[in-house]
Amino acid sequence: MTFDRLIRFADETGSVRYGELTAELAANQIVGIEVDVLEGHPFEALSRTGEKATVKKLLSPLESVPIFECIGLNYRQHASEAKLSIAEHPVVFTKPGDALNGPLDDVLIHKDIQTQLDYEGELCVIIGKDGKNIKEADALEYVLGYAIGNDVSARNFQLPPFSGGQFGYAKSFDGFAPIGPAITSKNVIPDPHQLEYVTIVDGETRQKTPTSDMIWTVPQIITHLSRNTTLRMGTVIMTGTPSGVGLFIPNGFLKDGSVVEVKCTKIGSIQNKMVFE
Secondary structure, rough: OOOOOEEEEOOOOEEEEEEOOOOEEEEEHHOOOEEEEEEEEEEEEEEEEEEEEEEOOOEEOOOOOOEEEEOOOOEOOOOOOOOOOOOOOOOOEEEHHHHHHOOOOOOOOOHOOOOOOOOOEEEHHHHHHHEEEOOOOHHHHHHEEEEEEOOEEEEOOOOOOOOOOOOHHHHOOOOOEEEEEEEEEEOOOOOOOOOOOEEEEEEEEEEEEEEHHHHHOOOHHHHHHHHOEEEOOOOEEEEEOOOHHHHHHOOOOOOOOOOEEEEEEOOOEEEEEEOOO
16 A cells, blocks of 8 residues: 555554655654554555554654765755755765664763754655666655655764765764654655644744755756665655754854754654753
8 A cells, every 4th residue: 555644653552654744744743643563564565454543653654775876055045044055966975774763862972073063854755666877767666655864964064174074973973863853755755845834942933945946956956876886775864954044143062952853844843852861
């Protein structure tokens, strides 16, 4: 079967289940509701059990991720605020699978990475099957669905002189990629460039943009990432962030206890608290 909005959750007995939402909801609205239970695996086959269960804890919609492929500087407004020119090809960096985090889980922040902690709300693309040298015209056939995510970033390890111009290390810490609240299918989102999402920090809207502001489209990104490289099933592509990151706002960095909400039309929202260790 196909699904519209697939969630992964723990029920009242602690069993981990798959379920389907009937509407776009914020992550905290999903906890406590009753959903249709699905059995199987999202990358193979799912079927309805006829059973319903209550969501006790909402989990990451993916149990694991082989890698996060991340695109930097992919919104025109963000390139403008950063005063950076647009490259000939997409800027790419990665996060490891251990960066995966749930849509309501805390993000634990080591003492060495607390001084310039930042957020980046991003549309995420879930790859549904292995592919290599994928043509742009065929690219969406490899997409299982979409989620919303936060590319949490420790700028003190990203900005010169500490980084040597590298992005990856500052963004790759455990739990630095919360995604969710569900995998929203292509049935619901036939065109990922007709969405709008916002990032809210402690109740203040910081980012608000249509995905039509993307420089590189989702098919172009998939084609680029799969050039002579196998793009593995379960890979999450974080497609870049718009303007409004904390780096360019006075006193804009995250603090201990800051809550970051990222929400997107047709997908819902995630909410994660930063917890300084």
